[in-house]
Amino acid sequence: MRFSYFRLIIERLFERSYKEGTILRDGRYQIVRKLGMGSYGIAYLANDLHTNKLVVIKRMRAIKRKTRRKSFEREARILRRLDHPQIPALYETFTERKALHLVMEYMDGDTVESLIFEQGKTYTEEEAFLLLREVLIVVEHIHQAGIVHRDLRIPNILLRDTGVCIIDFGLARFLHERDSKIESYILEKKLRRQIDIKSDIYALGHFLLFLLYSSYEPTTDEEKSWEEELELSDGARSILRKMLQISPPYRNIGELVRDIDQVLEKKGMKKDVVVS
Structure with missing residues (x-):
């Protein structure tokens, strides 16, 4: 129990969320707000400054990079294969600040x-x-x-x-x-x-x-x-x-x-x- 608690504290020290207005991908994406955090990644709502459309950016978490990168790469392959209007489209992937990012369609609702x-x-x-x-x-x-x-x-x-x-x-x-x-x-x-x-x-x-x-x-x-x-x-x-x-x-x-x-x-x- 104590080990789990300290591991959580350490992970939070390493996980610095992007602030509103943070610019990524050589000036293309601007963070609007954080949507949530899961076991493998942190999701953000962002504005694509090239198209002026909202997108979801999922950033790989910092701890256990090798395992999480494998999971992110698998998720990208899965989204590319599915290609369905009722499933978010994957627009691109990129690496920044040593973390893999997935850029996906934003589905409001x-x-x-x-x-x-x-x-x-x-x-x-x-x-x-x-x-x-x-x-x-x-x-x-x-x-x-x-x-x-x-x-x-x-x-x-x-x-x-x-x-x-x-x-x-x-x-x-x-x-x-x-x-x-x-x-x-x-x-x-x-x-x-x-x-x-x-x-x-x-x-x-x-x-x-x-x-x-x-x-x-x-x-x-x-x-x-x-x-x-x-x-x-x-x-x-x-x-x-x-x-x-x-x-x-x-x-x-x-x-x-x-x-x-x-x-x-x-x-x-x-x-x-x-x-x-």
């Missing part, structure tokens, strides 16, 4: 996290499944490209006028890769971090639970499982059990979408996008 916890948005069962279905269309594209995201949480699902977007590919992996540490993880982390499409489906099971709980009003202080607390249709309950690997899990996105479509059809809801 509201994350599902901010919609639920800051704006008080609630979802019915039908609305939750319709939104999940939109997300799955993008996720299937990711899987078909031979990639697994591994971090499909409510802060990384963005809603825009043009549709659902998925951001932050810092933990994404190519499906042919292997994680030598996977067996040392606790079960929850193992289910989320497997380099397998089932890990994305598992994470989206929790995403779906967030949507469903947004409209839940507890009637007692007694702690219960989601199966006891949420009033769900039989089809919805079955889908969640498979997504969360309580029942035999889905093998691919297509199987999941077909079950969702059956639930929506029973409720008289229309769906417009076909998944292979």
Whole structure:
């Protein structure tokens, strides 16, 4: 515990965030503000002074440069391969102040996290499944490209006028890769971090639970499982059990979408996008 605390202090001493107005890349980019910090990088909103458009710049953190550089280079390869309008485009990479930087498309909009916890948005069962279905269309594209995201949480699902977007590919992996540490993880982390499409489906099971709980009003202080607390249709309950690997899990996105479509059809809801 003490070691972790001192390591955090040391990392913060080395991590000097860019200040507002900092100029990078030989006068091209100007930092507007810091967006957040993750395990491998610090993200900033910046103005591209050549195009006068906003971009996101992700700077590699200072500690463990070799490991983090490898992660950044992988993220760059992944974004180049995906090339999808609902996934941030990678514009360029550059090295400055001994750190690798990724310059990405800025996607404005509201994350599902901010919609639920800051704006008080609630979802019915039908609305939750319709939104999940939109997300799955993008996720299937990711899987078909031979990639697994591994971090499909409510802060990384963005809603825009043009549709659902998925951001932050810092933990994404190519499906042919292997994680030598996977067996040392606790079960929850193992289910989320497997380099397998089932890990994305598992994470989206929790995403779906967030949507469903947004409209839940507890009637007692007694702690219960989601199966006891949420009033769900039989089809919805079955889908969640498979997504969360309580029942035999889905093998691919297509199987999941077909079950969702059956639930929506029973409720008289229309769906417009076909998944292979």
